[in-house]
Amino acid sequence: MKVCYIIGAGQFGDGLPRPFKEDMVIACDGGFGHCAERGIRVDMAVGDFDSLGYVPKHPQVAVLPPEKDDTDTGWAVKEGWKRGYREFVFYGVTGGRISHTMANVQLLAGLAAKGGHGILVGEGVWYQVIYNEEIVFGKEEEGYLSVFCLGDEALGVCEKGLKYELDHARLTKEYPVGVSNEFIGKESRVAVREGMLLLIGEKKGD
Template identity: 50%
Template sequence: MRNEERTMSICYIFASGEYGTQWPDIQPGDLCIAADGGFSQMQAHGVDPDLVVGDFDSLGYVPPHPHIVRHPAEKDDTDTALALSEGWSRGYRNFHIYGSLGGRLDHTLANVQLLCGLVEQGGRGKLVGPGMTVTAVHNGTLELEGETGRTLSIFCLGEPAHGVTLEGLKYPLHGATMTVQVPLGVSNEFLGGPARITVERGTLVVMIENQV
């Protein structure tokens, strides 16, 4: 596959966290990576991963798969981070990470950190879990759509985010500065049409209530 095709395709990572009812529509050219315990989720859905990554402490055994990248239990990166690095090294720039929310709070926060680092390197991504999808935007505009009343929250979790403009939401902002100390963007709502979240300088994390 050519590099430009990989940047258009999606790298799906299946992690060891909690899963809801959502499951991706995997297309030819997409890459599927099981990160440790995510292997059992893929098996349950009848999906064979292209690659299996991790130390396998969550899964409890090394799966019989022809493409395994095994790591020691004592390491600097999480299994999800290692899976993301594998996808990035193969030319993928759009990542959908399932099983990345819920469960241990420290792993959830680590995955949000990974998401911020991803968009700050020019990639795109989202974390998908039970009841919520999390995405992020860096120095740019994120366009979304949601039915009237659907909840989303917008957070600055690092350096101050400047020039924040929210359009098409119940509570708009125009050129505001958001900081990690003040939860200014919590519990906003879609108005039933397109919404735009713009940050001129900085990174914003966007948490969206999943549709039932």
């Protein structure tokens, strides 16, 4: 399935995007600098370019006003969706201001609500949102996994193959029962029958 990679100006995180020909890479403002430093292909550059400090010379550039309703990243998500992408991977969108990270989590929620999927890749951390669905992790997955309710409640929540298991539980926004679970070298899964969940994976410290 084709992927839209969105590169922001924040902490770059683990690994590098490896886009195929059918994928799209959108660099948001200072994310253009991240791409230039790492040799990542850019298909489109967007933003008001206050972070980058200049408007890049690129065949596809969208210069946005500094005062706007959409964040640069939010505008990029809309552009990718308009072009038919339903899978999104974000780099450089965490690790700075917590308000920006939360805004990007809301973008994940918006994608999930429309049937899309996204993941924020940070340094030693990743974020995903699932909605009325199941996600499966391979046995090679390591570290902590925390699961939070996004909304008033999430029903029929199952966590299997992890250190602590849940079976058709009800999660609410008021009580963080799903924090700091752990991968244990087995195939695992998280499912929600009705509602939306935020999943946060974190590496264990040395």
